[in-house]
Amino acid sequence: MAISLQKGGNISLSKTTPNLKNVLIGLGWDARSTSGDDFDLDASVFMVGSNGKVRSDSDFVFYNQLRSTCGSVEHTGDNRTGDGDGDDESVKVALDKVPSAIERLVVAVTIHDAQSRNQNFGMVRGAYIRLVNIDTNDEIVRFDLTEDASVETAMIFGEVYRYNTEWKFRAVGQGYAGGLHALATAHGINVQ
Amino acid sequence: MAISLQKGGNISLSKSAPGMKKMIVGLGWDVRSTDGDGFDLDASAFLLNNTGKVQNDAGFIFYNQAKSADGSVQHTGDNRTGDGEGDDESIVIELDKVPAEIEKISVCVTIHEAEARRQNFGMVSSAYVRCVNAEGNAEVARFDLSEDASVETAMIFGEIYRHNGEWKFKAIGQGFAGGLGPLAKNFGVNV
Numbered sequence: 001m002a003i004s005l006q007k008g009g010n011i012s013l014s015k016t017t018p019n020l021k022n023v024l025i026g027l028g029w030d031a032r033s034t035s036g037d038d039f040d041l042d043a044s045v046f047m048v049g050s051n052g053k054v055r056s057d058s059d060f061v062f063y064n065q066l067r068s069t070c071g072s073v074e075h076t077g078d079n080r081t082g083d084g085d086g087d088d089e090s091v092k093v094a095l096d097k098v099p100s101a102i103e104r105l106v107v108a109v110t111i112h113d114a115q116s117r118n119q120n121f122g123m124v125r126g127a128y129i130r131l132v133n134i135d136t137n138d139e140i141v142r143f144d145l146t147e148d149a150s151v152e153t154a155m156i157f158g159e160v161y162r163y164n165t166e167w168k169f170r171a172v173g174q175g176y177a178g179g180l181h182a183l184a185t186a187h188g189i190n191v192q
Numbered sequence: 193m194a195i196s197l198q199k200g201g202n203i204s205l206s207k208s209a210p211g212m213k214k215m216i217v218g219l220g221w222d223v224r225s226t227d228g229d230g231f232d233l234d235a236s237a238f239l240l241n242n243t244g245k246v247q248n249d250a251g252f253i254f255y256n257q258a259k260s261a262d263g264s265v266q267h268t269g270d271n272r273t274g275d276g277e278g279d280d281e282s283i284v285i286e287l288d289k290v291p292a293e294i295e296k297i298s299v300c301v302t303i304h305e306a307e308a309r310r311q312n313f314g315m316v317s318s319a320y321v322r323c324v325n326a327e328g329n330a331e332v333a334r335f336d337l338s339e340d341a342s343v344e345t346a347m348i349f350g351e352i353y354r355h356n357g358e359w360k361f362k363a364i365g366q367g368f369a370g371g372l373g374p375l376a377k378n379f380g381v382n383v
Contacts, residue, residue: 007315010314168339
């Protein structure tokens with residue numbers, strides 16, 4: 001059975017799912033039922049080293065760069081409304097192909113055009129992150145973002161990280177009011 | 193090299209660090225990079241008698257009462273953000289000056305205003321607590337708070353206690369979700 005994490009909590013993926021190789025990180029949210037511009041949430045992954053920064057811009061996987069150079073992290077495509085059942089966006093990770101210099105995969109979600117549409121996470125319902133074992137289709141862990149993150153427009157939903165010889169997952173749920181720009185800069189991306 | 197203790201494990205300080213007079217309990221964490229209230233972790237120590245309680249409120253050493261009456265236990269000052277390298281807060285314990293009626297010193301870490309700020313140790317990056325021999329700086333024990341106490345807001349790191357004429361240290365690593373209030377009451381401090 002899937003484990004539900006509280007904000008700040010962590011689990012060992014290596015212990016709960018021995019021999020886990022391919023993970024799907026699924027992100028979901030509810031489509032807007034009220035009037036106005038749709039909520040367009042975008043998933044992205046920062047592959048960072050022990051200093052918490054990317055090695056280069058190619059370690060940032062998002063809708064405009066769907067695959068890392070090493071091929072271990074792959075974004076499956078942009079969903080612009082949250083429409084439909086199940087995960088709205090997802091990222092596939094081949095854990096055993098992640099370069100050893102990468103310590104953490106920071107999974108973030110940003111609201112597209114948040115500023116011009118005057119939107120933030122406090123307006124979005126049903127937002128969650130979950131990890132699924134691709135080889136068995138079993139859900140391993142889930143984190144519901146129940147807390148109102150009202151002012152933020154970019155949030156770190158969770159992180160997959162190395163700890164000793166294991167892979168672990170932590171529910172983070174912390175964000176930046178400055179959106180994708182603030183998020184990317186914090187992880188060492190050069191933003192023009 | 194530091195002896196890595198499992199929760200519940202204990203070592204004899206008198207044997208592993210013979211002649212150790214001064215032990216430092218160091219607490220460290222990283223400054224928050226995300227938005228929101230800063231993480232303010234506080235170290236504290238409870239000087240306990242053979243009933244497991246403080247003799248009076250003077251036996252509770254924390255940021256507002258930085259030194260025990262006899263001077264054997266001293267908090268070196270409050271850091272409110274985790275800024276700077278190395279340990280962000282520390283408590284210095286002079287073992288040979290601890291009054292004979294004190295059987296045990298419980299060292300704890302709490303998150304300031306954790307409930308109002310909706311914070312826990314798992315949200316803080318690189319949070320740890322450790323024991324160091326002040327002479328030579330050898331590490332005696334360490335817990336990674338972000339990993340081992342992720343959803344807690346107050347943790348008993350460990351206890352330094354007398355056992356057959358020796359000082360020993362036991363790694364506790366157990367916490368209270370309610371923070372400093374229930375922790376202090378547990379040791380007989382009037383909150």
